[in-house]
Amino acid sequence: MKVSVWDTYLKRENGLIMHFDILVDNKLTDETKILDFGKNYLKNKSFKSEALTSKKCVFCHIENASELVIKEIKTKGYYIIEMENCN
Structure with missing residues (x-):
């Protein structure tokens, strides 16, 4: 399977820069859905x-x-x- 890699950088509440990649099937091009995956991931973090x-x-x-x-x-x-x- 080929996957699209979405490079993500966010500032944490403590000022550190958080870097993670969101990988999805390369046939998925709906940016809103990909951002929703990232938001779902962030919900499980112990920091803002x-x-x-x-x-x-x-x-x-x-x-x-x-x-x-x-x-x-x-x-x-x-x-x-x-x-x-x-x-």
Whole structure:
């Protein structure tokens, strides 16, 4: 499966910049749905961050997905890769 990678940067309430990627099936192009996936991910965080908008989450590239990523996308529609300051 090919996935689209959406690069996301948000400022946390403590000033740190949070960086994570939202991976979705590359056939999904509905930006509102992709942003909703990111908002859903953020609901489970123990800290607050600035609002997720299309200026903070942009399409980056397409890549081949691993089996783990494919399984998560088939189950919940997306996969998150936490890069920096996500915990």
